[in-house]
Amino acid sequence: MLPPEPNLEVRSRLPERANAGPPLLFVHGGYCDAWCWEPYFLPWFAARGYPAYALSLRGHGASGGRESLFVAGIDDYAVDVARVAGKLPSRPVLIGHSMGAAVVERLIAAGPVRAAALFAPVPPGGLGPVAGRLLAWQPEYLVNMQRLDAPHLAGDALAALRPMYFSDDVAPEILAEAVTHLTIESPRVILDLALPSPRLRPRPPIKPFVLGVGGDRIATPGDVAATASYYDTKATIVPG
Secondary structure, eight states: OOOOOSOOOEEEEOOSSSSOOOOEEEEOOTTOOGGGGTTTHHHHHHTTTOOEEEEOOTTSTTOSOGGGGGGOOHHHHHHHHHHHHHTSSSOOEEEEETHHHHHHHHHHHHOOOSEEEEESOOOTTOHHHHHHHHHHHOHHHHHHHTTOOGGGOOHHHHHHHHHHHOOTTSOHHHHHHHHHTOOOOOHHHHHHHHSOOOOOSSOOSOOOEEEEETTOSSSOHHHHHHHHHHTTSOOEEEOO
16 A cells, blocks of 8 residues: 555535534545535535535545556545544545445445445446446447546547536536546556455445436446445435
8 A cells, every 4th residue: 555645635615503413525436536526515515514525535636646646546545535534523424426435435344434325336346347338338438538637638538428427407617617627547446446346244334325326327226236235225316
């Protein structure tokens, strides 16, 4: 593992009233940073009494560690989340999306955590079968993922990737800002995610909230249900 990264970007929205709910710590997915939680999630939860925080993992956003990003692994990202969680006023609820959900699962396995939510998690079989499915169905997606670097992002690559990641309802200004937060991802992390996830026996006592979207072309409802099954719970699948 790499040394701890001391400079981690944290964005937050805090509730106005006292006696708020437990803090929430959001962990972004691959190729982006903490900003992805800012337009909707952080203000929505803060308005309902939850101190809401989001970190940029090492090498992402304004966090340090870009020089070692190519050799960072999922366990290094888990250290980042644990460090930020340890500095919050109380133990947070951990909420991860996609790659971030895999990071949260590492912390669940290390346990104990207060509570957790996994949004569109990487399935237990890893991304290998997912990549195979996408290669057969939409091979240009995998080609364009290799071009996902904001400073050099070509318009045709963005146009090809948009249906996979953004709803048609996303406001143009939010989409434009999102593009500026796209970044390359650690090849080592991609390899970590490609392999079957390490699963502990017995299962961790926590049953995370597992969420998927009906129209998701990457984390399909079946993939999401497989993760929920491991934790002996049922996935919530919302329309979309």
